[in-house]
Amino acid sequence: MSQRVLMCGNEALAEAAILAGCDAYFGYPITPQNEITAYMSRRMPEEGRVFIQSESELAAISMVFGAAATGKRAMTSSSSPGVSLMQEGISYLAGAELPAVVVNVMRGGPGLGSIAPSQSDYFQATRGGGHGDYRTIVLGPSTVQELVDYMPLAFDLADQYQMTVLVLADGILGQMMEPILFEKRPGRELPPKDWALTGAKGREQNIVRSLWLAEGKLEEQNRKLQAKYDQIQKNEVLCEEYRLEGAEIVVVAYGIAARIVRSAVSRARQEGMPVGLIRPITLWPFPTEQISRAAEQFRLFLTVEMSSGQMVEDVRLAVAGKAPVLLHGRPGGGVPTVDEILDIIKELSVSVKR
Amino acid sequence: MKTVFARTPSLKDCPTHYCPGCGHGIAHRLVAECIDELDIRERTIGIAPVGCAVLLYDYIDVDCIEVAHGRAPAVATGMKRTNPEKIIFSYQGDGDLASIGAAEILHAGHRGEQLTVIFINNAIFGMTGGQMAPTTTLGQVTATTPRGRTAAEQGYPLQVSEIMALLPGVIYVERTALDGAAGVRKTKKAIKHAFELQVEGAEGLALVEVLSPCPTYWRMPPAKATEWIKTEMTKVFPLGRLKG
Amino acid sequence: MTTNGFCEEVIIAGFGGQGIISAGKLLAQTAMKAGRQVTYMPSYGAEVRGGTANCMVVVANEPIANPVVTRPNSLIAMNKASLNKFGPRIKPGGLLVMNTSLIDTEPDLDKTIEVLAIPIDDLAAELGSPRSANMVAIGAYLQKKGHLTPDAAAQALPEVFAKRHHQTLPVNAKALHRGTEFAANGS
Numbered sequence: 184m185s186q187r188v189l190m191c192g193n194e195a196l197a198e199a200a201i202l203a204g205c206d207a208y209f210g211y212p213i214t215p216q217n218e219i220t221a222y223m224s225r226r227m228p229e230e231g232r233v234f235i236q237s238e239s240e241l242a243a244i245s246m247v248f249g250a251a252a253t254g255k256r257a258m259t260s261s262s263s264p265g266v267s268l269m270q271e272g273i274s275y276l277a278g279a280e281l282p283a284v285v286v287n288v289m290r291g292g293p294g295l296g297s298i299a300p301s302q303s304d305y306f307q308a309t310r311g312g313g314h315g316d317y318r319t320i321v322l323g324p325s326t327v328q329e330l331v332d333y334m335p336l337a338f339d340l341a342d343q344y345q346m347t348v349l350v351l352a353d354g355i356l357g358q359m360m361e362p363i364l365f366e367k368r369p370g371r372e373l374p375p376k377d378w379a380l381t382g383a384k385g386r387e388q389n390i391v392r393s394l395w396l397a398e399g400k401l402e403e404q405n406r407k408l409q410a411k412y413d414q415i416q417k418n419e420v421l422c423e424e425y426r427l428e429g430a431e432i433v434v435v436a437y438g439i440a441a442r443i444v445r446s447a448v449s450r451a452r453q454e455g456m457p458v459g460l461i462r463p464i465t466l467w468p469f470p471t472e473q474i475s476r477a478a479e480q481f482r483l484f485l486t487v488e489m490s491s492g493q494m495v496e497d498v499r500l501a502v503a504g505k506a507p508v509l510l511h512g513r514p515g516g517g518v519p520t521v522d523e524i525l526d527i528i529k530e531l532s533v534s535v536k537r
Numbered sequence: 538m539k540t541v542f543a544r545t546p547s548l549k550d551c552p553t554h555y556c557p558g559c560g561h562g563i564a565h566r567l568v569a570e571c572i573d574e575l576d577i578r579e580r581t582i583g584i585a586p587v588g589c590a591v592l593l594y595d596y597i598d599v600d601c602i603e604v605a606h607g608r609a610p611a612v613a614t615g616m617k618r619t620n621p622e623k624i625i626f627s628y629q630g631d632g633d634l635a636s637i638g639a640a641e642i643l644h645a646g647h648r649g650e651q652l653t654v655i656f657i658n659n660a661i662f663g664m665t666g667g668q669m670a671p672t673t674t675l676g677q678v679t680a681t682t683p684r685g686r687t688a689a690e691q692g693y694p695l696q697v698s699e700i701m702a703l704l705p706g707v708i709y710v711e712r713t714a715l716d717g718a719a720g721v722r723k724t725k726k727a728i729k730h731a732f733e734l735q736v737e738g739a740e741g742l743a744l745v746e747v748l749s750p751c752p753t754y755w756r757m758p759p760a761k762a763t764e765w766i767k768t769e770m771t772k773v774f775p776l777g778r779l780k781g
Numbered sequence: 782m783t784t785n786g787f788c789e790e791v792i793i794a795g796f797g798g799q800g801i802i803s804a805g806k807l808l809a810q811t812a813m814k815a816g817r818q819v820t821y822m823p824s825y826g827a828e829v830r831g832g833t834a835n836c837m838v839v840v841a842n843e844p845i846a847n848p849v850v851t852r853p854n855s856l857i858a859m860n861k862a863s864l865n866k867f868g869p870r871i872k873p874g875g876l877l878v879m880n881t882s883l884i885d886t887e888p889d890l891d892k893t894i895e896v897l898a899i900p901i902d903d904l905a906a907e908l909g910s911p912r913s914a915n916m917v918a919i920g921a922y923l924q925k926k927g928h929l930t931p932d933a934a935a936q937a938l939p940e941v942f943a944k945r946h947h948q949t950l951p952v953n954a955k956a957l958h959r960g961t962e963f964a965a966n967g968s
């Protein structure tokens with residue numbers, strides 16, 4: 184497909200996963216990501232690959248666990264309440280160091296919440312989400328094209344670091360259509376999966392486990408995980424800067440919120456206001472260094488997110504008191520408008536001038 | 538000269554951590570023997586439960602995975618569907634399979650997954666200290682039924698095999714007991730058949746429920762425990778082939 | 782929204798079954814084929830079942846940042862509820878395409894907004910295809926705005942409708958042109 188095609192985010196990411204060599208998809212229906220499951224039910228068998236509609240999200244992530252343990256590329260997708268159920272499996276994937284890709288097309292919470300778009304699973308995504316000391320790599324695309332481009336990256340990162348990569352989208356991104364290009368890019372050079380369970384033929388038994396009872400063994404295992412996470416923080420941060428030249432105010436936003444902010448920033452610039460945007464693309468590892476550097480230069484930070492304020496905590500940690508960090512949050516399925524962001528920027532520009 | 542008690546190669550040569558008189562050690566040996574007799578060691582993947590048998594892989598020398606409590610049938614599904622040529626078995630206790638994993642085993646059976654399930658029923662939670670299992674019998678005293686299980690308070694013992702046998706996707710269900718030499722022989726035959734079906738590519742799930750002693754939390758000596766299986770357990774969990 | 786240059790933000794709204802979603806997709810597909818930047822965002826889930834449906838389409842010459850349309854340049858209102866909900870949000874100088882088959886009141890809007898009153902359902906019924914009302918609407922809208930041609934839209938039809946509906950392509954093309962004709966001649 185070297186031509187632009189019009190696709191919704193959910194279907195586009197599904198096709199991108201197939202192109203990235205996803206061997207198996209397991210999922211349970213939940214709005215607003217049902218197009219992924221439906222698309223996979225059609226396309227995976229066409230490609231001779233595995234599709235199962237599981238009995239629950241618990242089962243879906245466990246099926247991913249099983250397929251991943253045999254060295255296959257496996258994924259699941261869900262939306263917020265379903266991803267809560269998957270946390271058990273994600274913790275086990277972390278403990279057992281198995282690669283997996285999980286897509287969360289976020290909707291409003293807590294509880295059953297609503298089916299409106301939201302970004303309120305940021306904490307869950309970036310703090311590990313389940314029990315234990317672990318992380319998942321979290322990608323926060325903001326266009327359908329980025330969804331397409333980051334799926335192969337998600338699989339590569341998962342395989343390279345033997346861990347879960349979470350693709351954090353939201354209802355708008357999943358549902359909206361944009362023209363996209365599927366381009367085959369070379370993937371990363373990946374280590375062999377010599378740990379995979381393929382039958383103990385001509386080698387010793389392989390064991391995939393997360394239980395370490397011997398004294399000190401689990402602590403050692405945890406330190407190994409942390410060393411891996413340190414490497415990721417050093418090497419895998421992705422972040423976009425937009426119109427920071429001559430800025431005094433920096434808005435930090437990711438995903439769909441960043442698109443709306445971008446429009447507001449571009450209009451504010453037309454009106455002469457000194458404002459720019461930092462858009463974290465990897466939410467974990469968070470672009471702490473980039474924001475910390477920016478804090479040396481810029482006077483004021485504003486976080487815009489579709490939650491009551493979750494990413495703002497990471498921004499504050501990065502800014503470390505060097506500048507005020509304000510929040511404009513829209514929880515419970517609220518979507519900020521360009522006008523409301525513009526109004527805030529206007530007010531802030533006045534106060535910065537003073 | 539014929540050695541009578543030769544260790545089968547897929548069983549590791551090490552002492553187990555199980556209590557004296559526990560059924561797990563025997564069941565492990567039977568599984569290992571069947572794997573070797575069918576010559577499938579190099580393509581078998583075993584799934585350990587959460588429970589006393591969580592360290593299954595320390596004793597059975599095949600590729601193994603340890604999974605979340607109750608999720609073995611879902612994990613097995615993920616493995617088998619992506620690796621149809623491999624032989625996948627799960628080894629699950631009654632807490633794992635009949636309680637927290639009830640949905641997973643039901644739906645694996647319902648989908649007709651080509652799996653071999655060894656279900657060890659000892660009517661109690663061993664690893665966590667002798668609490669009630671769904672299969673605990675009426676009147677049985679456990680850490681969480683100190684006055685004995687009653688139907689009114691905790692419901693009747695859950696007969697998983699009978700339920701599983703109802704599903705079209707389940708092709709073989711047999712209940713056996715580790716209650717003496719004859720019972721052990723029958724158990725091995727059943728386990729072997731459950732593996733054979735998968736080796737032959739038979740379409741559906743095969744389950745063997747093994748009534749197995751837990752002298753420790755039944756609070757009785759091993760000899761009495763075997764007796765209790767015969768006299769008490771089999772009343773609620775009748776032995777024999779339920780399907781296939 | 783783009784920093785400069787052409788940027789058209791449309792809301793198409795009505796009730797479920799009026800083909801709101803395919804009308805939006807057709808507009809998006811046509812824009813893409815014409816080499817434009819485009820985003821399309823449908824209402825989804827409960828709203829679709831509850832009877833109202835709407836979608837937002839942004840067509841521009843430059844990459845589109847925000848796909849969520851709060852103040853449209855144009856509104857295609859297929860029923861009264863949609864007009865009441867979205868009418869007041871139309872930007873000054875914008876366009877309202879109003880389905881008078883189902884809306885019997887005069888809209889009370891900013892005077893700078895151009896109103897095209899068109900009996901969309903009646904025109905579709907006259908063509909013997911009541912379900913093509915959405916195409917009449919798109920044809921009329923394109924005639925007024927002129928950023929894409931009805932012919933281009935007709936060419937994009939096969940990509941918007943599933944193969945099993947391809948026998949309806951000719952009548953839908955006809956409906957597109959009927960809308961265009963009405964917008965041009967007032968009849």
Ligand code: SF4
Pocket residue numbers: 554555556558559560561589659663664750751752753754
């Ligand atoms: S507690 Fe019971 S099941 Fe567990 S090892 Fe001891 S005897 Fe066996």
